[in-house]
Amino acid sequence: MTDGRLVTTAELARALGLSARTIQRYRQTGLLEPELVSAGGHARWDIDKVRSRLRSLAERAE
Template sequence: MGEERLISTGEVARAVGLSRQTIQRYMREGLLTPVFTTTGGHARWRLDEVLEQLRALHRRAE
């Protein structure tokens, strides 16, 4: 099994149907955590991890 590709914040936003700004706000607020942040300050994500974090947020909100 190959290594899963890390994706940008914009790619995450498109995949989950939220704006890039919303993903960035959730990250600033500690609601979403990227796999890592580049030296230039760009977050890199695994889509499956983002989806799980969003599911957990949804469960907490219920």
């Protein structure tokens, strides 16, 4: 469980055991949407929501 704060793409990738590039690719293809995008275009993520989304995608793929 996380404390509800939003994290960077690199922090999200570390938490999920994925590369930052994989997260970026999922974002580009529309599989994942960040919780917030800063004025500079930097994504901020809710780890629990992303975990849930990835779990849902994996279940559909089975």
